[in-house]
Amino acid sequence: MSARDDILANIRASLGVTGAEAPRRFAAKERLAQSPEGVIPRRGQGDPAARVATFKAEAERAQASVAEVAGAADVPNEIARYLREANLPATFRMGEDARLAAMPWSETALEILRGPSDGHDLNGVSAAFAGVAESGTLALCSGPDNPTTINFLPDNHFVVVFERDIVADYESVWRKLRERYGKGAMPRTLNLITGPSRSADIEQTLLLGAHGPRRLHIVMVRDG
Amino acid sequence: MTHQPTSSHFKENAHEALRDAPLQKALVHVRSNFIQKRAEAAQRLPEFEALRDSARDIKNHTLKHLDLYLEAYEAKVRELGGEVHYAATAKQGLDIILDICRKRGAKTVTKGKSMIAEEIGLNDALEAAGIEAVETDLGEYIIQLRGEAPSHIIAPAVHVNKDEVENEFRRAHLHLPKDRDLSEPAQLLGEARGVLRDKFLNADIGITGANFLIAETGTSIIVTNEGNGDLTQILPKVHIVIASLEKITPTLADAAQLLRVLARSATGQDMSVYTTLSTGPRRPGDPDGPEEYHVVLLDNGRSSMLGGEFEDMLRCIRCGACMNHCPVYHAVGGHAYGWVYPGPMGAVLTPTLIGVKEGGQLPNASTFCGRCEEVCPVRIPLPGMMRHWREREFERHLSPTTVRAGLAFWAFFAKRPTLYRLATSFGMRALHLIGRAKGRFSFLPLARGWTRYRDLPAPQGATFQSQWRAKSRPVA
Structure with a gap:
């Protein structure tokens, strides 16, 4: 017998079942098909304005910085301002996301590098799939639009999130994923990001910038 | 790293720990930090207690249908081009991983933090096969340099003081200038970041654990604060996930319930910084991510715990709250427990995994104060299970003669x-x-x-x- 058969047989022996019982199979199949939702915190709920306000407050609580701009056209200026004020080089890397590509970058003096990061970039820009109000969390999907390496290798990570994509809770992100990818399907990597990288492994002292970005700057776009 | 258990010497280990001044200094951080942060996070979320019930019920339902969800999970991973390997024992798990390493001609492996890797002694096995294994979680990296096992399941180096980290870094990072300043924790972190960045970029294979394996989508989820687990799994050509059977979770909706109690119970965060959902290998058109995706499912005694008096232990989501709140852990730290899992969860789990003869001492390391059960996010009745173990130890005549004689003497009067x-x-x-x-x-x-x-x-x-x-x- 293979290890697989051994293990399944032992599980069934311990549970006192054969694996063929119809009610058990039905219960598991139903749960997978229906994905029932459990307890949903009230914190993230409310109208779009309340969700946006909660998202911002929670993201800041997780030590991200947050700026709000009126439209997509204002994003390049906001990123240029941040880089200038933080004395950072006016260069960044981003993927092929159409929403980012449509922004008027040429109005700034920013130099843009394209494609995945090889670990030598100081700044990276991504567009979020969604924002989650209840914990100020960003959801980012892998692929050529927003390569996952940009989420982790640059020192400073800028994430653009459109306010219409800010949802109440994680369950709403799962629903949004189902709409885009289909039931039971996922992007290769989905990153849920809440604040910049940190570690408390040395004497429980909280320090930012362990292996991932030292700074996370979120640019919320009101309409677009 | 030493993997020979010393759990049967808990008493001696504990005496030694109580006399260890640097350890006692470090343990203060456990008492002062974790308890308050968890309490604040729980207090800030009115639904926290209801979420604990929900988390417990999801785990119970999953365990009762574990065979079926395993099959569903496996089918989904395969469908997406990933490979699933089953390991009944630690040895089988090691053989599977070493085999993948050999096939890819791997020389360097980076590792995200994984208690299952500790349980099977993965680092030793890799080193013995001539493969460099690099721990990338800062705490794990520190204890790897020190040649130690973790002393806490989420803060593996909680027993180490700052000066000791500095000494270790000066000993290991000989390529850096001798007169560099390492007096601040931030400088130590910066140095580790630089050293490990090169390791990430040059690794052949990345190995991570998993907090959850989702049957609905064939997804593995890891939760970290540093981002090391992510660099471990997106940069090398091969990603291996090693996880035990009970990590199976039916749906993403179920995972959301568990995630809401995990970080709050562990570090007092609402969410850990990085919750990463990985599904299969790199897709056509993907500019990054691994070309191969393997999942190694480890049993190592767990399937036999189902249906018995220790089944509840399989609900454990490894948050560490039980040890953070344990007066015995506060006094002696994690190493006294002598194997991979310390604190109340370790006291229950260790005898089931390595036997009551070796681990049977640990359930005695309890005052039965009940705090562990009070804070457990999935409501595992830890004190009750420690009592079961004590009864078994007594039944099997494993307790010392003086203890047995004393109990018999007391029982004579009590009856x-x-x-x-x-x-x-x-x-x-x-x-x-x-x-x-x-x-x-x-x-x-x-x-x-x-x-x-x-x-x-x-x-x-x-x-x-x-x-x-x-x-x-x-x-x-």
Whole structure:
């Protein structure tokens, strides 16, 4: 017998079942098909304005910085301002996301590098799939639009999130994923990001910038 | 790293830990930090208690249908081009991983933090096969340099002080200038970041654990704060996930319930910084991510825990709250427990995984204060299970003769209430008379183990039972 058969047989022996019982199979199949939702915190709920306000407050609580701009056209200026004020080089890397590509970058003096990061970039820009109000969390999907390496290798990570994509809770992100990818399907990597990288492994002292970005700057776009 | 368990020497280990001044200094951080942060996070979320019930119910449902969800999960991973390997034992798990490494000609492996990798002794096996294994979680990296096992399941280096980290870095990072300043934690972190960045970029294979394996989508989820787990799994050409069977979770909706109690119970965060959902290998058109995706599912005794008195232990989501709140852990730290899993969860799990003969001492490391059960996000009745183990240890005649004789002596009286009352009231009165002058005993025959560290207050003359009777009498 293979290890697989051994293990399944032992599980069934311990549970006192054969694996063929119809009610058990039905219960598991139903749960997978229906994905029932459990307890949903009230914190993230409310109208779009309340969700946006909660998202911002929670993201800041997780030590991200947050700026709000009126439209997509204002994003390049906001990123240029941040880089200038933080004395950072006016260069960044981003993927092929159409929403980012449509922004008027040429109005700034920013130099843009394209494609995945090889670990030598100081700044990276991504567009979020969604924002989650209840914990100020960003959801980012892998692929050529927003390569996952940009989420982790640059020192400073800028994430653009459109306010219409800010949802109440994680369950709403799962629903949004189902709409885009289909039931039971996922992007290769989905990153849920809440604040910049940190570690408390040395004497429980909280320090930012362990292996991932030292700074996370979120640019919320009101309409677009 | 030493993987020979020393759990059967818990008492000796504990005595040593109590005398270890640097360890005692480091343990203060556990007491002062974790408890308050968890309490604040729980208090800030009105639905927290309801979420704990929900988390417990999801885990119970999953365990009752584990075979079916495993099959569903496996089918989904395969469908997406990933590979699933089953390992009944630690040895099988190691063989599978070493085989993948050999096929890819791997020289360097980066590792995200994984308790399962600790459980099977993965680093030792990789090193023995001539493969460099690099721990990338800062805490794990520190203890790897020190040649130690983790002393806490989420803060593996919690027993190490800052100066000790500095010494270790100076010893290991010889390519860096000798006169560099490493007096601040931020400087130590910066140095580790730089050293490990090169390792990430040059690794052939990345190995991570998993917090959840989702049957609905064939997804593995890891939760970290540093981002090391992500760099481990997106940069090398091969990603291997090693996880135990009970990590299976039916749906993403179920995972959301568990995630809401995990970080809050562990570090007091609402969410850990990085919750990463990985599904299969790199897709056509993907500019990054691994070309191969393997999942190694480890049993190592868990399937036998189902349906028995220790099944509840399989609900554990490894948050560490039980040890953070344990007075015994606070006093002796994690290494005294002698194997991979310390604290109350370790006291229950260790004997099931390595046997009651080796691990049977650990369930005695409890005051039965019940705090672990109070804070457990999936409501595991840890004290009750430690009691089960004590009973088993006693039944199998594994406890020392003096303990057995003492218990037999006590049981003789306890089974005869009249005699018990007579004996105790005589004893109390005698102790009262002898100890009256000082009001306490600094030495008592047969109780030296107790009086060595503290005085025994002299009894007031009457027993608890006689006082109870007197006070229950109706007032005239």
